[in-house]
Amino acid sequence: MIQITTRSADETLELGEKIGARLIAGDLILLFGDLGAGKTCLTQGICQGVGLEKEAYIRSPTFTLINEYHAKIPIFHVDLYRLEEEAEIINLGLEEIIYSPAVTIIEWSEKLKSEKNSNEFKYGIQDRLEIHISSKNETLREFTLLPVNLSPREPSLFPLL
Numbered sequence: 001m002i003q004i005t006t007r008s009a010d011e012t013l014e015l016g017e018k019i020g021a022r023l024i025a026g027d028l029i030l031l032f033g034d035l036g037a038g039k040t041c042l043t044q045g046i047c048q049g050v051g052l053e054k055e056a057y058i059r060s061p062t063f064t065l066i067n068e069y070h071a072k073i074p075i076f077h078v079d080l081y082r083l084e085e086e087a088e089i090i091n092l093g094l095e096e097i098i099y100s101p102a103v104t105i106i107e108w109s110e111k112l113k114s115e116k117n118s119n120e121f122k123y124g125i126q127d128r129l130e131i132h133i134s135s136k137n138e139t140l141r142e143f144t145l146l147p148v149n150l151s152p153r154e155p156s157l158f159p160l161l
C-alpha cells in the first residue's frame with residue numbers, strides 16, 4: 001500500500017499518467033472517494049498513460065455508465081454513481097467487462113461491495129488495484145493505492161517514479 005498526495009488537478013493527471021503507463025491488459029482499477037474527490041480527473045490521466053490521445057477522452061460516463069476507448073489496450077471507464085439496482089449492473093454486462101482483456105476503471109466501486117463495509121466484491125472480483133481518494137481541502141487530495149493480487153509486470157507498479 002502506498003500513499004501519494006497531490007496539490008492540484010494537474011498533479012492528479014500526472015499521477016494518473018504514471019499509473020496508466022504501468023497497466024496491462026486485464027487490469028481492474030477500483031476507485032473509491034466522495035463527490036469531487038478526483039476520480040474522473042485521475043481516470044483521465046490513467047487513460048493518457050495507457051496511450052489514449054488527449055482529445056479522445058470525453059468525460060465521465062454519467063448517462064451511459066460505460067465509455068469504451070480504443071488505446072494501445074482497450075479501456076472501459078465505468079461510473080456507477082447513478083446505478084440504483086443490481087439488475088442494472090447485469091444489464092450493463094459489467095461482469096464480462098471486468099474479466100475482459102482490457103483496462104477497466106470503475107468510479108463508485110463502493111457499489112460493487114458484496115455488503116456494506118465488507119472487503120469482498122461482487123462477481124468474485126479478486127485481482128485489482130484499489131485507489132482510495134480523500135479530499136483534505138479544496139486542492140489537497142490523498143491517494144491510497146492498494147494492489148490486491150495484481151499480476152506482475154515490467155516495469156512494476158511501484159515505485160511509480
Ligand SMILES: Nc1ncnc2c1ncn2[C@@H]1O[C@H](COP(=O)(O)OP(=O)(O)OP(=O)(O)O)[C@@H](O)[C@H]1O
Pocket residue numbers: 006007008009010011012033034035036037038039040041042060081107138139140141
Ligand atoms: N489535487 C486535486 N486532484 C484532483 N482534482 C482536484 C484537485 N484539486 C482540486 N481538484 C478539483 O476537484 C474536482 C475533481 O473532480 P472529479 O470530477 O475528478 O471528481 P470525481 O471524484 O470524479 O467526482 P464525482 O463523484 O462527481 O464523479 C475538479 O473540479 C478539480 O479541478
Ligand SMILES: [Mg+2]
Pocket residue numbers: 039040041060079107
Ligand atoms: Mg467522476
